[in-house]
Amino acid sequence: MDLDPPTTTTTTKSSKYQILTQTTIRSPPFSYAHLSLVSPSPSPSLDALTARQYLTSSLRQFLGDTGASMAIDILLVKGAECWVRVPRDDLAGFAAAVTAYPGHQVGGEQVLMRVVGCGDWLGALVGREEEGELWG
């Protein structure tokens, strides 16, 4: 609400907001993936070392030494799920490697890692997690 008396000066009216800076992020440096362990036992648990070992062997089989040396950061391991970060250019190869891997034998059971989602933006990936529960 403008309480000042109207003036007749010729100054231009200042806009209500000012853009200090704007930027468009076209190619973020990292991509994120949400993985989940699948196994016949009722409550599989995952820790960071097991996740790292699984990812390394799946990448080594699909992409060889260059795959095994891919810079993967394990962001969070919770229950049977883990969140990882990979360089953006490597996401396609990473997702293909994890999907193509036939899995480990752990104590007689076949254990697999499944890609629940992957994408460039971590926030969207976290939000997508609830979709599965919404639709059944």
Added chain:
Amino acid sequence: MVRLKDRYLLVNIVYTDLPPGQKGSVPDLLLYNQPTIGELRPQTILKGIRSQVNALFGDCGSGSVERSLQVKYLSTATSTFILRISRAHYRLVWAALTFMDRLPVKDGRPCIFRVVRVSGTIRKVEEEAIRRAKLLVLAAKDEMAGKASSSDALNALFRGGKDSARNLALVNDDHDDAEINEGEISDG
């Protein structure tokens, strides 16, 4: 019509297991580029390259290289061979050649595989092979005549070009239409 584009790699085998400071009748340059003795056949080279690509690049890499990898020409006398590989994946094969450190035969000698020319047509690669052979003969004659010292053998080995800045004549993908389409009609 879609034209499948390939790259042809000219590769030298350079032998590295020379005892240092050898004073013999054979100039060092010829010792580095000596003929290949033993059972080197196109199939053994292919097997060696495929296993190295599998180690470096896994299932994905070996699948992409498998269709079009072929040894077009092998000369054990000059330790030179020409490989054909699809344009999209020639760097995988080049990297695999860099990592190979011995001949892919049983008890193979240590050596390096040096890619000296990449081209879109095999004609240019053949011309380059002939040109390099001539330069090698001239350089070896110079060394034998004592005009060049033996340390120049390494220089001559890595020179081999009209201007030393273009030692490795790489084909730039942006200009490959100009390079490939001499005398060829392509609408792909």
